[in-house]
Amino acid sequence: MKTQVAIIGAGPSGLLLGQLLHRAGIDTVILERQTPDYVLGRIRAGVLEQGTVDLLREAGVAERMDREGLVHEGVELLVGGRRQRLDLKALTGGKTVMVYGQTEVTRDLMQARQASGAPIVYSASQVQLHGLDSSQPFVTFEQDGRRLRVDCDYIAGCDGFHGVSRQSIPAGVLKQYERVYPFGWLGLLADTPPVNHELIYAHHERGFVLCSQRSHSRSRYYLQVPLQERVEDWSDERFWEELKARLPEDVAARLVTGAALEKSIAPLRSQVVEPMQFGRLFLLGDAAHIVPPTGAKGLNLAASDVNYLYRILVKVYREGRTDLLAQYSPLALRRVWKGERFSWFMTQLLHDFGEHQDDWDRKMQEADREYYLSSPAGLVNIAENYVGLPFEAVE
Numbered sequence: 053m054k055t056q057v058a059i060i061g062a063g064p065s066g067l068l069l070g071q072l073l074h075r076a077g078i079d080t081v082i083l084e085r086q087t088p089d090y091v092l093g094r095i096r097a098g099v100l101e102q103g104t105v106d107l108l109r110e111a112g113v114a115e116r117m118d119r120e121g122l123v124h125e126g127v128e129l130l131v132g133g134r135r136q137r138l139d140l141k142a143l144t145g146g147k148t149v150m151v152y153g154q155t156e157v158t159r160d161l162m163q164a165r166q167a168s169g170a171p172i173v174y175s176a177s178q179v180q181l182h183g184l185d186s187s188q189p190f191v192t193f194e195q196d197g198r199r200l201r202v203d204c205d206y207i208a209g210c211d212g213f214h215g216v217s218r219q220s221i222p223a224g225v226l227k228q229y230e231r232v233y234p235f236g237w238l239g240l241l242a243d244t245p246p247v248n249h250e251l252i253y254a255h256h257e258r259g260f261v262l263c264s265q266r267s268h269s270r271s272r273y274y275l276q277v278p279l280q281e282r283v284e285d286w287s288d289e290r291f292w293e294e295l296k297a298r299l300p301e302d303v304a305a306r307l308v309t310g311a312a313l314e315k316s317i318a319p320l321r322s323q324v325v326e327p328m329q330f331g332r333l334f335l336l337g338d339a340a341h342i343v344p345p346t347g348a349k350g351l352n353l354a355a356s357d358v359n360y361l362y363r364i365l366v367k368v369y370r371e372g373r374t375d376l377l378a379q380y381s382p383l384a385l386r387r388v389w390k391g392e393r394f395s396w397f398m399t400q401l402l403h404d405f406g407e408h409q410d411d412w413d414r415k416m417q418e419a420d421r422e423y424y425l426s427s428p429a430g431l432v433n434i435a436e437n438y439v440g441l442p443f444e445a446v447e
């Protein structure tokens with residue numbers, strides 16, 4: 053096979069990049085290790101920044117999102133019994149976020165790929181990248197016991213943090229930055245109406261809580277839990293009881309409980325590798341960075357990387373601007389680090405660090421909460437990051 057851009061991974065990063073490039077007349081082949089059902093079975097976050105929404109519209113995959121997604125003009129922050137609504141729209145000069153599950157974004161992108169007729173190979177095993185620092189890179193993989201090869205101009209590594217792309221870069225090239233947190237999130241998805249029309253992020257001495265949603269009839273809740281906690285030890289009843297204990301009485305009284313459709317525990321961590329390019333390989337999304345979910349930035353940072361690489365590749369193919377390729381990593385990383393900072397900050401602000409925090413840090417955390425929730429500048433700071441910082445121009 054021969055193509056212009058070989059894309060490794062059919063998560064949101066790979067599919068969105070493939071769709072945008074296809075519409076720009078640039079050929080791609082997508083190689084995915086799993087089956088479509090497996091990819092769609094992963095439950096992930098559900099808040100899209102304005103810039104991500106705009107990019108999905110540009111990619112021509114926004115029809116169902118615009119019909120079924122919920123535009124949210126605010127979120128609520130609860131700290132120490134105090135309830136502070138963050139009026140995102142007023143604080144950011146009109147910006148909002150869209151509540152629409154990552155699973156649905158992925159489903160829409162998969163359908164668009166299928167409709168376009170552009171090649172996508174599922175259940176591709178033993179994917180290997182070759183000639184990354186040459187002018188003729190290629191990818192080999194196995195399908196149904198046959199070994200196949202894709203020759204290309206560039207490779208987009210969109211295969212998540214455990215993928216092969218990052219691991220194909222020679223040792224010593226990448227610098228890795230990491231922060232692990234001493235807790236995880238226990239998530240529960242249920243077909244019950246959300247407890248509140250807007251998301252609630254709550255700090256409580258028993259631990260952080262997030263009340264999120266996927267639609268008017270489907271809720272997603274999260275509880276901060278110690279890292280050693282096991283999901284088997286959390287019956288639905290125990291989950292709902294603990295959630296109520298961490299919410300103000302009036303909110304808890306409105307909570308509608310029901311059987312869990314899904315329940316899982318995810319550890320929280322921050323991770324970034326630099327640079328996001330090696331020769332003809334570019335890293336995007338989770339292949340280059342992980343954020344804790346507190347800022348709702350995972351999918352949005354993936355879309356941010358796609359935005360930059362897409363605009364660069366269009367100029368490369370249309371205008372011969374190969375000089376821009378070296379700009380991808382610095383451009384992408386400038387925005388990634390701001391998203392990492394915000395995700396780290398929200399995690400730091402709202403969680404209970406228990407014995408992992410000394411008295412000084414506890415006082416600083418309290419002062420931060422007090423300041424950010426009472427100062428107009430503090431509220432603008434959180435709001436402008438939550439709706440998403442602007443993209444830089446590619447020129």
Ligand code: APR
Nearest residue numbers: 061063064065084085179211212215216337338350351354
């Ligand atoms: N070969 C081919 N495909 C692979 C390989 C491999 N060796 N390794 C992983 N993959 C596939 C995975 O099966 C997965 O479908 O790459 C895809 C990566 O998708 P994601 O992990 O969803 O990463 P990304 O597309 O960057 O999306 C980022 O997803 O993980 C969340 O929080 C994250 O919301 C963010 C978003």
Ligand code: PHB
Nearest residue numbers: 097098264345346347348
């Ligand atoms: C979710 O709905 O899964 C969700 C929403 C906001 C977050 C994290 C997760 O910050």
